Amino acid sequence: MEKEKLQSLYYEMVLVRRLEEKSANLYQQGRIGGFLHLYIGQEAVGSGVIAARQAKDRVITAYRDHGVAISCGMEPKVVFAELLGKETGCSKGRGGSMHLADVKLNFWGGHAIVGAHLPLAAGMALADKYRGSDAATLCMFGDGATNIGYFHEALNLSMVWKLPVLWVCENNQYGMGTSVERASAVSEIRQKASCYGMPSERVDGMDVLQVYNATQKALEHVRKEGPFLLEALTYRYRGHSMGDPERYRAIDEIEKWRKDDPIGIFREKLLADLGFSELTLDEEELRAENVIEEAVQFAEASPDPASETLFDYLYVE
């Protein structure tokens, strides 16, 4: 990967981290309603996967969607405006945290019914295959989604029809508060691909370059042959959502994974092996912090949507 791209990848991961920290802050102040599912700890997955996509490739994900939205090119100010329910948000304050989307960025959303976006992804890939396009659909979901019928019907269909879809399982090892071992008959999610004769790979989801390289390779297969299941083993530092008291895991487990922080690992690699200076990376961190501060100010200054706009786009006419 060229130097410029490595640097912007680092910036992006820091940006996501800062955005999530600020979101947590705003949530604790009661300024974000509903539920808030943070991406902290999983940044290397979203950033690594999306860095490997081409602009024509479609991205669809679950409700833990802030990081993926940023990686797809959504501006932090638009994300914050949506979290605060403002008119300047990506869906004018209708969708909120779990439904970020901007089809102009080829980012088809944040979906909050676990697993339900997998058949949608199959259909998106079907449309591209039907039209003879070589675009791929990248569908991201958690380990929890692999226990629901949608996963199995979608994977089966994608294989039967040889659809250009990359299934990306972000295995953060917990479906809400239930560990993958307690919820899934196999805790190595990639094994589930074998039921459908689908190729698969498991990568270290805390290493952004590993995720990037694996995604590139997988996408080549997807464009030529059909579906592929990529499992990225990762860990979320925070609870399932902001309301999660986290009684289901020990502090030292969290601490162990924090040592493998995806941003820390990447920073070390950039410094030790890839010729970056502390100064350059510190400047990127500062840039990210400033962007987040400005984004929050923008969102706070934005107006609420008018109530009558809730009837806009309910139907085409």
Added chain:
Amino acid sequence: MREMYFVEAINEAMIEEMRRDPAVFILGEDIRYGHGGGIFGATKGMLEEFGEERVIDTPLSELAISGSAAGAAYMGMRPIAEIMFADFMSICHDLIVNGASKFRWASDGKAGCPVVYRAAFGAGVGATLHHSQSPEAWLMNAPGLTIVMPSTPYDAKGLLKSAIRYDDPVIFLEHKLLYRRLKGEVPEEEYLIPIRKADVKRAGTDVTVGATGAMVHQALEAAKILEEREGLSLEVVDPRTLLPLDEDTILDSVRKTGRVVIVHEAPVTGGFGAEVAAVIAEKAIEYLNGPILRVGAPWCSVPANRNLERDFYLPTAEKIIQAVKDVIRYGGEL
């Protein structure tokens, strides 16, 4: 004018639309070879004309069918998903009410979901509790959704063509009893029937009978009998699009007659008729000369026993006649 069966009108509508627009394709269970084009023959001849790329057999996998159809529609395709029996709509429910119907709104109008879910519904063929239901009320409470239920071959063809061209998701419910038992006039030349427009199937002055699907024919039969026997004049209104409802046509009729009976095949409780009754009560109660009566299935599931299904479960012309007489009796002499 030429006549054709209800299912032939459905078939012709799809073929014409697939010839017109390459973005239209159909997917469903056994639609290529099963019984020569779907178990009811609705897709007959389509494989031969359009090939396997546009006439797509699916696994028995309703989550995959309903979801992949919606996903392809997000991309601007115009899929027709055949859900073999409308009872299976329950499996598709999440992808319809949480997915397809919300997408335009959630994307702030930047994209839509122009998909048609066609399904055979209704009782009367002894298919019992999982192959006979009328699912419209299950789907009524979903903003963004459109539900169409034609009662004649003419309406079926014109409405299905409009549904395929419609930019939002449409549930298109076809009564399986009508498929090969009802023939009707269908012109050779192309025509469309607008979505969201009710149709007065028989003009009258004494009582409005609102009826849907196969029940339109029971209502027309009741109207004929009551005219002959009692000299009563019934107006039969077919909403055709159940959601969103063409309130004006229904209210105009009610304001004229002052008496209403609503007929549908699903159970009365929580049914489509409850919504219509509420609209009339809210907007035209001062015109009413009696209670709004509903005729529908009793509060039980569809039985296997053919006699019970026909005489006890299903609404009939006789039951409609009784309801009409009750409304008139309550309101005094005409």
